[in-house]
Amino acid sequence: MPARQHRITRGDDYRRIVRSGRRVGGALGITHAVFRTPEDPARFGFIVSKAVGNAVTRNLVRRRLKLIAQRQINDGLSGVDIVFRMLPASASATFTELEGEANRALSRFRREADAQ
Template identity: 70%
Template sequence: MPARLHRVTRGEDYRRAVRAGRRVGGAFCITHAVLRAPGDPARFGFIVSKAVGNAVTRNLLRRRMKTIAERRLQAGVAGVDIVFRALPACAEASFPDLEAELNRAMDRVLRQLAPATGTSGATGAAP
């Protein structure tokens, strides 16, 4: 699980990412991202509403998303706030499918943010 340092915890930060950040849609979730200062660590937030399922299902999905976020942190992503909003279809997804979808969404949103900074992005990949 990502340390508190790598989690979006304040409502103000969630609102900023969702309202002012770049957005990428997918089959299982909507991904929002907003840049932070280049030296700041990446932070992840998760929105899993009751429309997705009962408490057991929602917590399972949140744990899976946290694992995927932890893997991206280990890969070196930094300087960005990323918020995932789970869609009801997410409840039926297997972990490999969910991981592929979230990684694809993160790659796309980070590519969208890269031209704004003039760098190659937080993942080190060329845009």
């Protein structure tokens, strides 16, 4: 699980990121991002609604996303706030499929950040 400094915990932050951030859509979820200064730690938030499934399924998806986020932090991701909003299709996805889609979205955000 990412350390507290790498988590989005306030509802205001979730709303700001989802409403004003850049987004990348996929079959399993939509990834929202807001860029900050490069020195700031990357922060992650997860939105997994009841449409995804029961509590066991939602928590499985959330745990997988937390591991993906931790791997990104370990790879040196910084200066961005990321919110994963998962769609019902994520309930039946494997870890590899979730990771592939998340990495695709995050690499796209990294290219945008490098272009700025």
